[in-house]
Amino acid sequence: MESSSLQNSLSKVADLQEAIRRRAEEIYIQSGRVPGRDMQNWTQAEREIMAEVAGGKPRAAVVVKISGVQYVCEYWPESSDGYVPGEFSAGSPVTVRLQGDRILIRRPNGKILETRIVRKIG
DSSP: OHHHHHHHHHHHHHHHHHHHHHHHHHHHHHHOOOOTTTHHHHHHHHHHHHHHTTTTTOOOEEEEEEEEEEEEEEEGGGGGTTOOSSSOOOOOOOOEEEEEEEEEEEEETTTTEEEEEEEOOO
């Protein structure tokens, strides 16, 4: 039984490290891909993820349909440049750009909402 508990703990640590890594990458991209800020980006990501784990604000989600496939995407409200849910009407066309595991959505005001795909349906 102890082995299973240890395995679960290690899995949680790996998940946490992966979440921090992804967030650090988001910060790097959102700040203009400035080189040499790895440690600052990682520290900020670690602080945000740990706050989320401790009960801070969770990520929010948006659903985008592209060529019959629905993508459930998450984003950080604090890093969304003022995006508020409801900016897009359900079913209204939007301009998007797929970029790896990201979808960049052009908002009505011309700004970009950067999201991460967490689920594909269809």
